Amino acid sequence: MWRELKPIGRNADTGGYRRYAWTEADRECRAWFQEQAEARGLAYETDRNGNQWAWLGDPSAGDAVVTGSHLDSVPDGGAFDGPLGVVSSFAALDELRRRGAQFTRPLAVTNFGDEEGARFGLACVGSRLAAGQLTREAAYELRDGDGISLPRAMEAAGYDPAAIGPDPERLARVGAFVELHVEQGRALAAMDSGSAAGTGHAVGIASAIWPHGRWRFDFRGEANHAGTTRLVDRRDPMLTYAETVLAARREAELAGAVATFGKISVEPNGVNAIPSLVRGWLDSRAPDQAALDAVVTAIEHAAKERADRDGVDLAVVRESFTPVIEFEHALRDELNRILGGAVPVLGTGAGHDAGILSASVPTAMLFVRNPTGVSHSPAEFAPEDDCVAGVIALADVLEGLACR
Ligand code: HGY
Numbered sequence: 001m002w003r004e005l006k007p008i009g010r011n012a013d014t015g016g017y018r019r020y021a022w023t024e025a026d027r028e029c030r031a032w033f034q035e036q037a038e039a040r041g042l043a044y045e046t047d048r049n050g051n052q053w054a055w056l057g058d059p060s061a062g063d064a065v066v067t068g069s070h071l072d073s074v075p076d077g078g079a080f081d082g083p084l085g086v087v088s089s090f091a092a093l094d095e096l097r098r099r100g101a102q103f104t105r106p107l108a109v110t111n112f113g114d115e116e117g118a119r120f121g122l123a124c125v126g127s128r129l130a131a132g133q134l135t136r137e138a139a140y141e142l143r144d145g146d147g148i149s150l151p152r153a154m155e156a157a158g159y160d161p162a163a164i165g166p167d168p169e170r171l172a173r174v175g176a177f178v179e180l181h182v183e184q185g186r187a188l189a190a191m192d193s194g195s196a197a198g199t200g201h202a203v204g205i206a207s208a209i210w211p212h213g214r215w216r217f218d219f220r221g222e223a224n225h226a227g228t229t230r231l232v233d234r235r236d237p238m239l240t241y242a243e244t245v246l247a248a249r250r251e252a253e254l255a256g257a258v259a260t261f262g263k264i265s266v267e268p269n270g271v272n273a274i275p276s277l278v279r280g281w282l283d284s285r286a287p288d289q290a291a292l293d294a295v296v297t298a299i300e301h302a303a304k305e306r307a308d309r310d311g312v313d314l315a316v317v318r319e320s321f322t323p324v325i326e327f328e329h330a331l332r333d334e335l336n337r338i339l340g341g342a343v344p345v346l347g348t349g350a351g352h353d354a355g356i357l358s359a360s361v362p363t364a365m366l367f368v369r370n371p372t373g374v375s376h377s378p379a380e381f382a383p384e385d386d387c388v389a390g391v392i393a394l395a396d397v398l399e400g401l402a403c404r
């Protein structure tokens with residue numbers, strides 16, 4: 001499975017993945033998912049929001065145990081973030097069949113669409129739509145960098161955008177959702193530093209997801225000639241942007257939070273032209289809501305102060321937000337019990353579909369050790385022994401939940 005998925009959407013120059021929602025690479029990933037489902041005799045379907053489901057047993061029986069993740073990526077993302085969860089779900093099912101497990105609840109493997117929000121800027125679109133956390137109207141407002149709207153992109157990919165919207169009936173049939181994901185940090189690796197892959201703590205259980213969001217900062221200045229405009233006469237938004245990036249780092253450090261300006265767009269983006277507009281996207285996350293609010297407020301304040309000095313207009317728009325997620329304790333503890341009781345439980349600053357769905361169904365997450373902690377990068381890697389340990393742990397969890 002891993003080898004078949006590996007080349008899809010991979011950029012040969014960077015080795016990173018460009019699997020954006022409703023693009024050709026996304027179509028190929030979806031085709032791969034359907035192939036895996038049908039090769040296992042699972043009942044394959046796509047829900048009204050484009051999420052893919054592969055069912056074992058009768059979904060209408062309800063109380064299903066569902067596992068899966070996403071196949072889309074951030075720009076030049078790694079191979080594991082998302083796909084490890086989907087591949088491990090199919091592999092765990094194969095393992096349960098080898099064990100002759102008798103399922104007493106329906107089981108499903110899922111691929112939730114557009115988890116990264118790389119193309120339209122909003123994270124977890126597929127799961128948010130299903131959970132009613134994103135209205136059709138708001139989804140129709142989403143545009144990519146070329147101005148293509150989400151509904152147009154869905155239509156071009158052969159999906160009916162008029163169908164998108166809350167899917168409470170479907171979620172009502174889910175008794176538990178478990179998402180396996182490569183750890184995006186090195187907390188597990190640090191626990192047994194130096195331990196060989198497949199020994200020590202190869203698997204962890206999620207406790208919580210930090211509150212996090214995305215804010216677009218628009219710095220509007222005055223286009224002018226880079227060579228003939230005196231410094232005192234400039235209204236240069238790039239200066240304001242630069243000061244804001246430095247302020248973001250300062251404020252995050254003060255609050256024990258994180259803040260990143262990773263995406264920027266400049267108009268007209270000419271070497272010899274002072275920009276008229278600089279757009280910068282802030283991703284900020286913190287252990288709790290108060291800290292996150294304090295950081296973002298302080299960054300906005302610093303940006304405004306500098307904008308006034310530079311004669312630049314500032315507008316800030318919150319484009320994506322997810323409140324703190326505390327995974328349901330009963331399911332979290334059930335997973336630990338099934339796995340022997342000594343599995344590390346750890347928080348994360350990374351968002352996931354399991355976080356979004358936790359408002360609608362009991363959800364839990366398993367993390368697979370990441371020796372470097374690197375993610376959202378072509379260098380993202382987890383050793384095969386640890387990935388196999390993840391599959392076995394997921395199989396144990398699914399057996400414990402669905403094969404009473
Ligand atoms: O950005 C995130 O936290 C996740 O990878 N979508």
Ligand code: MN
Pocket residue numbers: 074081116376
């Ligand atoms: Mn990610």
Ligand code: MN
Pocket residue numbers: 070081082115181351352
């Ligand atoms: Mn992910």
